[in-house]
Amino acid sequence: MKRLISILLLLCFVISIFSAEKNPGTVVIKADNTARMHYKLLPVMSLDFEVIKRVCKPWLHKEGKLTYEKYQNSVLVYDTPEVIDRVRRFIKNNDTPSVNIRIDIKTQSVSPDNQSRFGYRKAPPGQPVIVTY
Numbered sequence: 001m002k003r004l005i006s007i008l009l010l011l012c013f014v015i016s017i018f019s020a021e022k023n024p025g026t027v028v029i030k031a032d033n034t035a036r037m038h039y040k041l042l043p044v045m046s047l048d049f050e051v052i053k054r055v056c057k058p059w060l061h062k063e064g065k066l067t068y069e070k071y072q073n074s075v076l077v078y079d080t081p082e083v084i085d086r087v088r089r090f091i092k093n094n095d096t097p098s099v100n101i102r103i104d105i106k107t108q109s110v111s112p113d114n115q116s117r118f119g120y121r122k123a124p125p126g127q128p129v130i131v132t133y
Contacts, residue, residue: 037063040084042075042091046098049075056087 044052049068052075056066064079066087075091077084 036080037061037078038081038084040077040088041069041072042077042088044073044075044091045095047091047095051094052087052091056090059083059086 053066053068056077060066060079060083064083065077067076068074069076075087077087079087
């Protein structure tokens with residue numbers, strides 16, 4: 001199965017080279033420079049991509065790429081396995097889960113004269129209820 005996938009990828013690569021000659025402006029990737037290059041999608045919890053980019057961009061090789069996948073909240077790295085592993089370790093060591101706070105409020109009926117004492121004000125329809133303490 002792996003061999004079949006490799007053959008299909010090679011076939012796609014050869015076809016893209018020939019079509020690139022017919023279509024000006026198409027980017028051709030040379031196989032000799034990128035033979036050791038790999039793609040890896042690294043999930044991110046709360047670390048900002050700009051921080052990752054600022055720190056990890058100098059580690060990349062000349063042909064290496066670092067992009068942010070917004071819909072998967074991940075960083076796509078295209079480089080050698082060593083650089084990919086270094087970026088993965090950086091993200092693992094510096095990325096923390098985002099903080100989630102849940103507040104459950106149970107209220108009893110509050111009369112209009114006690115509303116301010118409890119820090120509770122009824123909001124107009126469609127507006128959030130304001131609770132202060």
